[in-house]
Amino acid sequence: MVKQSDNSRFRIIEINEAIQERAIEIILEGLEERFGFLDRTLNPDLRDIQHNYIDKGYMFLVAMLDAEPIGTGALVEETEGTGRIVRMSVSKPYRRNGYAHMILSELERKAVEQGMRRLVLETNKEWHSAIQFYTANGYEQYAIDDRRAHMEKWI
Helix, strand or coil, rough: CCEEEECCCCEEEEEHHHHHHHHHHHHHHHHHHHHHCHHHCHHHHHHHHHCCHHCCCCEEEEEEECCEEEEEEEEEEECCCCEEEEEECCCCCCCCCHHHHHHHHHHHHHHHCCCCCEEEEEEECHHHHHHHHHHHHHCCCEEEEECCEEEECCC
């Protein structure tokens, strides 16, 4: 177990084989909701989380409520001292309860433990709720391109 909140029903753990498929579905359901469709071929990293994240020393976390996966988040090394937050997603019925904030906080804590000083992320520039979430958590937009808002936080 990585973190358990005061609410003993909620905890954040590292991904494992038993919950991997549900964690992937949470991410894909969120993408489908945002885009209105889903092309499963556009997310090759999810086909082998062990190889693409864990074997490389990256962190892939799953938020659990009781025994049910309800959210995800991952931290990968971008460059020395800089990490990238990816695969943040909370299943729709559990949103707006602080779970995404707890996942993000745990990823930030892990980043500090790993000696990272800066975290970056990107999100679709039209996803205003995501941008608001990251802004509320101390991230600042440093670039924008045709499709994405790029954000950073010094930790």
